[in-house]
Amino acid sequence: MAETIRINENTWRIEDGSVRFYLFCGTEKAALIDSGMNVPEAREIAEGLTSLPLIMINTHADPDHISGNGSFDEFYMSPAEEENYRDHGGKGKLLPVREGDIIELGGRSLRIIDIPGHTPGSIAILDGKNRVLVSGDSVQDGNIFMFGKGRDIGLYIKSLEHLLSDHDGQYDEIYPMHGTFPVMPELVGKCLEGAREIQKGNASGRNVKIFGNPVCLYRFPYAGFFCASV
Numbered sequence: 001m002a003e004t005i006r007i008n009e010n011t012w013r014i015e016d017g018s019v020r021f022y023l024f025c026g027t028e029k030a031a032l033i034d035s036g037m038n039v040p041e042a043r044e045i046a047e048g049l050t051s052l053p054l055i056m057i058n059t060h061a062d063p064d065h066i067s068g069n070g071s072f073d074e075f076y077m078s079p080a081e082e083e084n085y086r087d088h089g090g091k092g093k094l095l096p097v098r099e100g101d102i103i104e105l106g107g108r109s110l111r112i113i114d115i116p117g118h119t120p121g122s123i124a125i126l127d128g129k130n131r132v133l134v135s136g137d138s139v140q141d142g143n144i145f146m147f148g149k150g151r152d153i154g155l156y157i158k159s160l161e162h163l164l165s166d167h168d169g170q171y172d173e174i175y176p177m178h179g180t181f182p183v184m185p186e187l188v189g190k191c192l193e194g195a196r197e198i199q200k201g202n203a204s205g206r207n208v209k210i211f212g213n214p215v216c217l218y219r220f221p222y223a224g225f226f227c228a229s230v
């Protein structure tokens with residue numbers, strides 16, 4: 001059973017075991033940001049918390065983020081993520097969102113920031129007024145999946161550089177989909193440093209298995225990365 005926790009007057013997090021998703025309410029609309037791994041009833045949960053018209057936004061389309069999408073006819077997502085979404089059986093109409101787009105909830109504007117790398121169409125969502133960044137899986141203190149189809153550590157590094165150079169100072173807290181809630185903005189620079197060390201071949205990892213796949217886990221004090229085994 002997913003657990004619903006109120007963060008403040010108009011924001012909730014829904015904890016689904018090892019993954020979480022969020023409900024952000026404005027004055028005119030509410031947005032569900034992701035829909036968990038085992039929560040086909042995500043829409044009903046959200047509708048139990050708000051009577052506002054509800055929209056769906058996905059940070060990316062790995063299967064632990066889309067389980068409740070089936071009850072939405074349409075959803076906002078990066079078009080670069082559509083292949084990943086359909087590969088996981090995702091249905092409905094993709095409403096494309098790109099870098100700089102604003103989704104207006106009424107007194108609460110959500111700005112889309114493209115941060116590909118973890119997946120081809122990963123996005124972060126900046127709630128500037130409330131000084132919160134929703135980071136999806138890309139900035140978190142658990143282990144970030146960077147092996148297999150569509151993952152690109154070079155792009156990931158560029159995306160975190162973009163967050164640092166263009167959005168630093170615009171948020172006080174990061175809301176991730178895994179690991180500790182919330183995490184602090186400093187984690188962006190730390191994850192960037194870790195990814196750079198892996199790319200340069202300076203990090204030492206250990207071989208582990210994930211879903212039967214041999215991968216290499218690079219664990220730093222602040223976060224970890226599952227990468228292709230070397």
Ligand SMILES: [Zn+2]
Nearest residue numbers: 062064137177
């Ligand atoms: Zn995930």
